[in-house]
Ligand SMILES: NC(=O)C1=CN([C@@H]2O[C@H](COP(=O)(O)OP(=O)(O)OC[C@H]3O[C@@H](n4cnc5c(N)ncnc54)[C@H](O)[C@@H]3O)[C@@H](O)[C@H]2O)C=CC1
C-alpha cells in the first residue's frame with residue numbers, strides 16, 4: 001500500500017483518482033510547520049502540495065521512503081529541486097491546468113487597475129458616492145508589454161488583442177514566427193518599459209528575472225505606466241516600484257504575488273491607494289484546481305506503480321516522438337549496465353557509452369540514464385533511479401564518456417559499454433534484434449549471442465579441450481540446469497569465454513568449484 005500525504009488545500013474531485021486506487025492510502029494534513037512535516041513524512045511514499053508547503057532539504061531527508069513530490073500547479077520554487085534530485089525523488093508539476101485561470105486573473109487585475117474598481121467598491125460600500133476620484137483609462141489602443149511569453153503570457157496576449165491593445169512581448173525563447181502567429185511585436189525589456197502603458201510579467205522567478213523590473217527600468221519608464229504581477233513576487237522590485245509610484249512615474253500597480261508571502265501588515269502595498277492586491281489567487285478557480293489535481297494525481301500513480309510518467313521537473317523532458325524511438329531500448333540499456341557492473345572488478349572510474357546505427361540520430365540522454373541506473377544499482381542498491389543516476393555518478397567522480405559512431409558491425413543499432421576501474425577495463429555490446437528482442441552480442445570483443453535475462457554464468461578460461469564437459473559435469477552434479485550456452489574465442493588455444501543461461505541461482509560453493517577447475521580464470525554469476 002502506497003501512502004500519499006496532501007499538505008495543502010487541493011480539490012477533492014481532482015484527487016478522486018487517488019481515493020479510488022486500491023493500492024493507495026491518502027492522508028490530508030494542511031498547515032503543518034516544517035518540524036511537523038519532518039516528523040511524519042518518513043511514513044509517506046509521495047507528497048502532494050501547492051505553493052504553501054515548503055518542501056525543504058530537511059523535509060526530503062526526513063522523507064526516507066519518499067519517491068515523488070507532486071506540485072498541483074506550475075511554480076516549484078517552494079520545492080528544493082537539488083535536494084530532491086540528489087535523493088532520487090521525482091518532482092512533477094501540472095503545468096497546463098491553471099494557465100487560463102491565471103491569465104483571466106491577470107486580466108481581471110488589469111481591468112480593475114484601469115478602472116479603479118477595488119478602490120471605488122471600498123468607498124461605495126462605505127457609504128460614499130464618489131464619482132470624481134475614479135477617472136479610469138481605456139485599454140483600446142494602449143500598449144501592453146508582456147515579459148515572459150510562455151503559456152500564461154501568450155494567453156494574456158490573445159485577450160489583449162481582443163481588447164484592441166497593441167502587444168509587445170519579450171521572451172528569450174520566442175521566435176519571430178511565434179510572435180507573428182500570436183500577433184505580437186517581439187521587443188526587448190527596454191522596448192517594453194519605454195513604450196508600454198501596461199506591463200505584466202509572466203516568467204518564473206530565477207536569478208535572471210529577480211528584480212528585472214527595478215530601479216533602472218523605472219527610471220526609463222513611460223510616464224503613467226501601470227504594472228501587473230500575477231507570476232512571482234520579486235520579478236518586480238517592490239521598493240523600486242513604490243518609489244516610482246510616489247514619484248508619479250507609475251500610475252498604479254496590481255499584485256497577486258509578493259516577495260514575502262503573506263506580506264506583513266506594514267507592507268507599503270497594503271495601504272497605498274494606487275496599488276491593488278489579491279492573496280495569490282491566480283490559480284484559484286474551481287476548474288484550475290480540479291485540472292491540476294487530476295493531472296498530478298495521475299502522474300503520481302504512474303510513478304508509484306513504476307509506470308512511465310510525464311511532467312517531471314528534475315528530469316529532462318523527452319519529446320513524444322523521441323520517446324517512441326527510445327522506449328524499446330530502455331530495458332536492454334539498463335540490463336547491459338547491470339551485466340557489465342556485475343562482471344567488472346574494482347572501483348569504478350569511467351563509463352564509456354557508444355551508440356551507433358539508428359541510435360546516432362536521436363537524443364540518447366535518457367538511455368544514458370538507464371545505463372547508469374543499471375551500472376550504479378549494482379553498487380548502490382535500490383536508492384539509484386533515473387532521477388539521481390547522473391548526479392550519483394558525478395558525485396562519485398565517475399567520468400562518463402558518450403560517443404556516437406557509424407560503425408554498426410552489421411547491426412541496425414548497437415550500444416557498446418566499457419567500464420574502467422582501478423583494476424581492469426571490460427566491455428559489452430548489445431542490440432535490439434527486430435523480432436527477437438534484446439541480445440548481448442559481444443563481451444570484451446568476443447562475439448556472443450546472449451539473451452540478457454534471468455541468471456547467467458560468465459566464465460573466462462583458456463581454450464583447451466574438455467572445458468565444456470568439466471563445467472557441465474560440475475553444474476549437473478549440483479542440479480543446475482543449463483538452458484543455453486555460448487563459447488567465444490579469438491584464436492584457437494588462446495583466451496576464451498563461456499556464457500551460460502541457467503535455470504536457477506548458482507550457490508557460491510558451486511561457483512568456487514568451477515573456479516578451481518584447471519584452465520579456468522574467472523567465473524562470475526550475473527543476475528539480470
Ligand atoms: N499567481 C498564481 O497563482 C500563478 C502563478 N503562476 C506563475 O506564472 C509564471 C508563468 O507561468 P507559465 O506561463 O505557466 O510558465 P511558462 O514556463 O509557460 O512560461 C514562462 C516563460 O518565461 C520565459 N522566461 C524565462 N526567463 C525569462 C527572462 N529572463 N525574460 C523573459 N522571459 C523569460 C520562459 O521562456 C517561458 O516562456 C510562473 O512563475 C508561474 O509560477 C502560474 C500559475 C498560477
Ligand SMILES: O=C(O)C(=O)COP(=O)(O)O
Nearest residue numbers: 050051052073074075283
Ligand atoms: O501554479 C503556480 O505557480 C501558482 O502560483 C499557483 O499557486 P497555488 O497552487 O494557488 O498555491
